[in-house]
Amino acid sequence: MLSPYLMVSSSSSSSSSSTTHFRARIRETDRQSAAVAAHTTHLPPSGVSALSLCHHRLSTDSTPAASSRHGRRLYPIMAVLHYTLDFKLRAPADVSATVRGLQSIFQEQEMTENVHDSEGHGYLATFVGKNGRFAILRMHSHGLVTFDLQCLDGDDVAQVDNLLNALEKKLKALLDGNIQRIKRLPALIRGSDVDRYWPTADGRLMEYDIDEVVYEKDSAYQNIKILHSRQFGNMLILNGDVNLAESDLPYTQAIMGSGKEHYAGKEVLILGGGDGGILHEAILVQDCVPVLKKFAEQGRTFDYVINDLTAVPISTAPEEDSTWEFLRLILDLSIRVLRPGGKYFTQGNCVNLTDALSEYEKLLGRLSCKVDFSKEVVCVPSYMELWVFYTIWKK
Amino acid sequence: MLSPYLMVSSSSSSSSSSTTHFRARIRETDRQSAAVAAHTTHLPPSGVSALSLCHHRLSTDSTPAASSRHGRRLYPIMAVLHYTLDFKLRAPADVSATVRGLQSIFQEQEMTENVHDSEGHGYLATFVGKNGRFAILRMHSHGLVTFDLQCLDGDDVAQVDNLLNALEKKLKALLDGNIQRIKRLPALIRGSDVDRYWPTADGRLMEYDIDEVVYEKDSAYQNIKILHSRQFGNMLILNGDVNLAESDLPYTQAIMGSGKEHYAGKEVLILGGGDGGILHEAILVQDCVPVLKKFAEQGRTFDYVINDLTAVPISTAPEEDSTWEFLRLILDLSIRVLRPGGKYFTQGNCVNLTDALSEYEKLLGRLSCKVDFSKEVVCVPSYMELWVFYTIWKK
Numbered sequence: 001m002l003s004p005y006l007m008v009s010s011s012s013s014s015s016s017s018s019t020t021h022f023r024a025r026i027r028e029t030d031r032q033s034a035a036v037a038a039h040t041t042h043l044p045p046s047g048v049s050a051l052s053l054c055h056h057r058l059s060t061d062s063t064p065a066a067s068s069r070h071g072r073r074l075y076p077i078m079a080v081l082h083y084t085l086d087f088k089l090r091a092p093a094d095v096s097a098t099v100r101g102l103q104s105i106f107q108e109q110e111m112t113e114n115v116h117d118s119e120g121h122g123y124l125a126t127f128v129g130k131n132g133r134f135a136i137l138r139m140h141s142h143g144l145v146t147f148d149l150q151c152l153d154g155d156d157v158a159q160v161d162n163l164l165n166a167l168e169k170k171l172k173a174l175l176d177g178n179i180q181r182i183k184r185l186p187a188l189i190r191g192s193d194v195d196r197y198w199p200t201a202d203g204r205l206m207e208y209d210i211d212e213v214v215y216e217k218d219s220a221y222q223n224i225k226i227l228h229s230r231q232f233g234n235m236l237i238l239n240g241d242v243n244l245a246e247s248d249l250p251y252t253q254a255i256m257g258s259g260k261e262h263y264a265g266k267e268v269l270i271l272g273g274g275d276g277g278i279l280h281e282a283i284l285v286q287d288c289v290p291v292l293k294k295f296a297e298q299g300r301t302f303d304y305v306i307n308d309l310t311a312v313p314i315s316t317a318p319e320e321d322s323t324w325e326f327l328r329l330i331l332d333l334s335i336r337v338l339r340p341g342g343k344y345f346t347q348g349n350c351v352n353l354t355d356a357l358s359e360y361e362k363l364l365g366r367l368s369c370k371v372d373f374s375k376e377v378v379c380v381p382s383y384m385e386l387w388v389f390y391t392i393w394k395k
Numbered sequence: 396m397l398s399p400y401l402m403v404s405s406s407s408s409s410s411s412s413s414t415t416h417f418r419a420r421i422r423e424t425d426r427q428s429a430a431v432a433a434h435t436t437h438l439p440p441s442g443v444s445a446l447s448l449c450h451h452r453l454s455t456d457s458t459p460a461a462s463s464r465h466g467r468r469l470y471p472i473m474a475v476l477h478y479t480l481d482f483k484l485r486a487p488a489d490v491s492a493t494v495r496g497l498q499s500i501f502q503e504q505e506m507t508e509n510v511h512d513s514e515g516h517g518y519l520a521t522f523v524g525k526n527g528r529f530a531i532l533r534m535h536s537h538g539l540v541t542f543d544l545q546c547l548d549g550d551d552v553a554q555v556d557n558l559l560n561a562l563e564k565k566l567k568a569l570l571d572g573n574i575q576r577i578k579r580l581p582a583l584i585r586g587s588d589v590d591r592y593w594p595t596a597d598g599r600l601m602e603y604d605i606d607e608v609v610y611e612k613d614s615a616y617q618n619i620k621i622l623h624s625r626q627f628g629n630m631l632i633l634n635g636d637v638n639l640a641e642s643d644l645p646y647t648q649a650i651m652g653s654g655k656e657h658y659a660g661k662e663v664l665i666l667g668g669g670d671g672g673i674l675h676e677a678i679l680v681q682d683c684v685p686v687l688k689k690f691a692e693q694g695r696t697f698d699y700v701i702n703d704l705t706a707v708p709i710s711t712a713p714e715e716d717s718t719w720e721f722l723r724l725i726l727d728l729s730i731r732v733l734r735p736g737g738k739y740f741t742q743g744n745c746v747n748l749t750d751a752l753s754e755y756e757k758l759l760g761r762l763s764c765k766v767d768f769s770k771e772v773v774c775v776p777s778y779m780e781l782w783v784f785y786t787i788w789k790k
Contacts, residue, residue: 078537082479088586114511114521121527121547126509132516136531138545142473144586150533150541152516183585185592186600190578191483191539196599197580204591205581206779207599209747231746231781247781250774351626352604379645381774381781384601386626386642 079192201350245382272309348388474587640777667704743783
């Protein structure tokens with residue numbers, strides 16, 4: 001959730017910055033903590049072309065980020081590097097021959113071996129080495145050999161590499177003819193100062209090129225982080241969820257209709273759009289639901305409603321019913337204040353979360369006013385997954 | 396490397412498919428195995444707009460992919476799921492109190508404990524449980540608690556979740572007030588039939604949404620895989636390197652000049668462009684270096700040279716000198732066959748590999764003909780990292 005407040009600005013017909021607002025990719029919302037920021041403005045004649053001008057850096061002097069900036073650390077301190085090396089075999093291997101063949105490597109590394117009773121699940125040994133090194137060798141009975149090596153960051157990289165290389169080479173020789181795949185992943189960096197792992201909305205492991213914690217705070221509503229990515233620039237992460245980065249102009253373009261709209265002289269209601277404090281003339285006022293209700297009662301209407309706040313919750317589980325109801329309320333009110341022929345833009349969810357997307361589309365069929373919709377799949381750089389955006393209009 | 400052969404097609408002024416070619420992101424090339432595919436064609440008048448028509452699926456009936464297609468498996472078989480749960484602390488914790496506090500959890504799970512002598516590097520215990528479960532608990536002396544749990548795929552998910560949840564809850568209580576960060580990553584899937592981990596060019600861990608192995612073969616030159624990604628479609632992976640996917644039209648657009656070129660009636664020399672077997676009228680002939688040399692000797696020139704083959708090798712290590720020399724040869728010949736005012740397009744490398752990119756730019760200053768260049772950073776969906784493309788012209 002972006003902000004617990006409503007933002008209302010003075011109408012602006014010239015400020016390019018008023019057209020900039022980023023995504024609020026929300027995984028879990030809560031009726032109580034969920035509140036909405038709304039912003040009313042007239043967009044400048046060159047609405048879309050102005051976008052490229054107003055793709056602000058988050059860490060301007062006016063944000064808390066700048067003051068908390070510390071020197072860049074390219075690598076973690078006192079972290080554990082966790083290496084894995086796996087051999088997928090065509091058939092189970094000869095355990096005793098393989099184990100015997102590897103012995104000299106562990107002896108050379110002065111590692112203390114401990115063979116465990118795996119309770120019938122293949123061979124399992126652990127090795128304690130110097131400098132806090134710890135290794136696990138498993139030969140699964142179905143034909144998979146896994147090797148783990150945990151080292152402290154700051155350990156001798158050449159020695160660690162030597163161990164892994166020697167092991168890979170030896171296993172290649174010992175298992176020759178029986179190897180289907182060898183997989184040696186980049187080491188997991190665990191417990192570092194700079195956390196580089198931010199999963200996708202559909203729960204996949206992603207390692208970002210984060211090199212700096214620019215800002216971190218627990219607000220009354222959520223955990224707020226600004227992390228610096230070497231390629232994406234500053235990234236806003238809310239409750240562990242990548243929300244936007246400086247690279248993500250395609251997000252803003254998509255939620256404004258992908259350059260196909262003519263905003264000149266149009267009235268636009270923006271829900272959300274507060275991330276990064278980009279709306280220069282915004283004044284914090286109040287929860288936007290009452291304001292939307294007031295607009296609806298007054299019969300006030302808009303050419304465009306852009307909802308950059310909540311969209312499709314990630315879960316459709318029963319305990320989330322209140323979230324979906326909240327969504328429906330916002331949607332219902334938004335469509336009520338939309339002029340005939342007007343358009344409602346919003347972001348949806350990761351393209352893989354088909355259940356959540358269907359649920360949202362079902363919801364669109366249950367609004368008090370009949371609507372139709374179209375969707376577009378967009379590649380937003382820092383998301384590392386494709387994202388669905390909706391255009392909704394009155395039938 | 397895409398193909399060891401040269402492709403020469405009959406000139407085509409109407410086939411939209413002749414304009415389609417994907418990237419060849421090469422990490423390591425070898426002078427011996429490196430060979431070049433070249434394709435000469437006239438592009439249709441609507442060169443760029445034709446692109447969207449010719450973004451072929453890789454798995455058409457004419458490719459080997461289709462015949463080897465098997466039923467989709469959404470999840471791996473006989474793999475090991477490796478869970479991690481880490482607590483980064485503000486200060487070292489009370490080891491004996493924490494270990495005592497966790498004991499009941501491991502007892503309930505009927506896990507056999509084994510405390511290891513860590514040789515002065517904190518507390519280290521391993522636990523063997525039922526169904527092949529194996530856990531590691533480490534309390535590092537600098538204030539980091541790491542927990543690993545390896546389970547066989549097919550194990551009782553609820554029980555595994557319960558163990559992790561119970562442990563997280565208990566550790567939260569035991570370490571209350573001393574916790575800086577809790578990190579529970581998506582489980583690593585190790586040894587599965589469908590390998591989902593394909594690192595970026597700069598060596599970061601990425602989990603793709605691969606759900607099917609469409610095709611796999613070791614050719615005389617490299618390992619070739621076509622894997623299906625739920626969101627990116629079919630992906631071509633050469634020697635473990637993500638080369639292109641069905642989602643990657645932005646790549647093709649970038650290497651053709653991002654829609655700013657008018658190809659009507661122009662002569663275009665395409666180096667590479669063979670992936671996916673897209674050039675319908677291509678005929679395999681021979682190594683392209685001699686052909687480039689012949690063109691250069693004949694004084695034959697082109698309006699555009701598009702090199703979709705090797706670009707910037709990932710490593711600048713001395714042993715790769717031959718690769719750089721090979722690159723220089725291709726570049727030199729390509730610039731020689733470029734008309735004054737003509738343009739040479741190529742892909743570069745991941746935006747983070749600044750050393751390799753600088754090395755390439757230095758190379759541009761050492762060609763026999765003086766050149767100037769510009770670059771563009773492009774988000775290619777399946778790469779999950781930003782990619783640099785070059786435009787080079789004669790000074």
